[in-house]
Amino acid sequence: MNQKQTIKIALAGNPNVGKSTLFNTLTGLKQHTGNWPGKTVILAKGSFSYKGKDYTIYDLPGTYSLLSNSTDEEVARDFIVFEKPDITIVVLDATTIERNLNLALQVMEITDQVIICINLIDEAKKKGIIINENVMMDKLGVPVIKISARNKVGINLLLDTIDRMITGNISTTPYQIKYSNEVEEKLKQLIPKMDKIVGDDISPRWLALRLLDGDESILKTYMRRKQMGEGEEKSDGYK
């Protein structure tokens, strides 16, 4: 078999968390679009291999949230929703986890296949921040890995976790944000209707939330894509 399917990985994270550093560490020089000094504004794409599997990794724009307040956020969100990466790695800054976790929770509303990377762990140690990743893993229901992308700490564990997730040895039950009773009640009314249209393609709960929030663009995009051709792979759409 030399026609191996490449596995698609997305890197999400707030700005300034060292996402690009991790991207560089993983891909080395195998990048297709150089991201120009530091900040990733365009979607950079790179590749690497591990244990005989080929991976393509996409460096999403750094955003605080996925609630579509800007083009960057829309790009990041649409990629996770429509391009359906096999794994989405959310990179957190160990020194500002509280803020970063917001994005992680939002990603976990969209997809199950999530790995949390706590980056800059050496920096956190210096500042006397102690993170119990086991408890966090319990709470979040997805793998949580401490890394330092620039010092290449924890990269092997990350690669191994990716590998085991792809082979199905790790199953996840991502934490779902609970909303107020009022909102949850509304969701209950909407979600069943959602199933008929989107099926398993998009998390109905997440989509219902977006609709309640007045954002119809996702459903529209979904319908358009569906008409253009059932589930056509559009992996190069973000070249």
Place this chain on the structure above:
Amino acid sequence: MCNNNLISLDQAEIGDCIKIKRLEVTGTMRRRLLDLGFVPSAKVVAVQKSPLGDPIAYEVSQTIIALRKEESSKIFGEVVKNESKTDD
């Protein structure tokens, strides 16, 4: 809660910690501010003025975010403590 205690963020002294009560901003800017952590009940510390006095940097949810007067004057809260004075 007495309304007299509410001040807008731009009126805060450097070092003041303010608990946000309400935002009088609408549209995209409101969404953006919310995303950055300027949510009701969040605590914000005024940390640094730029050399020319505006914008002012605030620490919110572990990050330092600079806001112009146009925005910070529409975020209201109450001073809960002044870090530079005491910590008791």
Place this chain on the structure above:
Amino acid sequence: MGTNNELKQYDEIINLANSLSSDNLRDEIVTNIYEQSKSICNQTIRYQSPEKLRQTEKLDRIFTSKIFGFPIMLAMLGVVFYITIAGANYPSSLLANLFNWFEGYLTMFFHWIHAPEWLYGVIVLGLYRGTAWVVSVMLPPMAIFFPMFALLENYGYLPRVAFNLDRLFKRVGAHGKQALSMAMGFGCNAAAILSTRIIESPRERMIAILTNNFVPCNGRWPTLILLSSLFMAVGLPKTMGTFVTAAVVMGIVLFGIVVTYFVSWALSKTLLRGVPTHYTLELPPYRIPKFWQTVLRATLDKSLFVLKRAVVIAAPAGMLTWVAANIMIGDTSILMYIVQFFDPFGQLLGLDGYILTAFLFGLPANEIVLPILLMGYLSTGAMTEVEELSAIKHIFVDHGWTWLTALNMMLFSLLHFPCGTTMLNIYKETHSKKWTFVAFALPTSIAIVVTLIVAQVVRGFGWV
């Protein structure tokens, strides 16, 4: 595929969602997310020494202080320029020698295969020399500037620049982040156009795009540095000379910033009227960057970029210029016709026909303006080597150059139309022919007006 049915379901859902939706829902959602993040963190993270978390604040008290903020900024800019200029000399001449040495072998080879004169001209004198010039003149400053820039960026200093300067930008209706796209412009305007995406509001972003050209990019640096060291730092000892060169270049840069400021103001009063829109800027924590990692990546990424550009753009331009200089109509080359056409106008601006022609031919890439100019002066039809600086000065002086010519060429280089790549990017980003045209016409008219005024004033006072 039952599209009608689906559309009906779609409408039904939207209607239901709308009827359920409420105004404060977004607030509630976001607040909920924040609260739950916080509660998870409280259960998993301990902060042992809160005072250590205050380091960034302490540094900000210096870097953005009322007293030191601006001096530190200017000093940093000056140091970066000085190191770039002082450090680039040696490797530049080394590379030039290397290319010369290899050209000897190329020439031998072409003689050996009895290649016709025109083939030798196109390939060696046009293509090879064009590429060699760009690489040897461009690569060293680039290899020094970009890593320093990356170090400052990775350290977290650049956002502070945007913080310090925002008030000034706001006053002219622009965005503080424009300072960042300008900083990138020092490297490459084409890339800086892409970087304006960090500015969310369209109006301010357009201002940043249209004015970015007033920041001299890497391709124009050699022109500025060379002319400044040849004509402004005359008769000074070496260290002092480098210092004066850096000071003059910095003066030109500051002038570019003043023009940016003025044009931003004018645009937001006319074509791009409107009030400054919302603004938020993150000031990330200071972090000591991994030195070699940063340096290596910046050099590697940018060097490859420059090499590619040299091959893709400078090489054909070099070839084209050779052809234009060697195809004769009557006893005058095409190039000379163009030069003669522009000459009266050039003289008016304190320049000459050769200089304007060089800028025109240099449209694909600013890097090749100077070599084309030298080529025209020598009328050898080939680009010259960068061996002897004094020899270059000789050529200029022989063609009637004074310090005014040098100054105005620097000003024209600073202010004139953006390079081809930049304009292409502007078109791609704005999707508008009109704005791309403005991006071309606006700087060009300013360049003409400024050089015209300078020339007339200087001549009027009899300073040259």
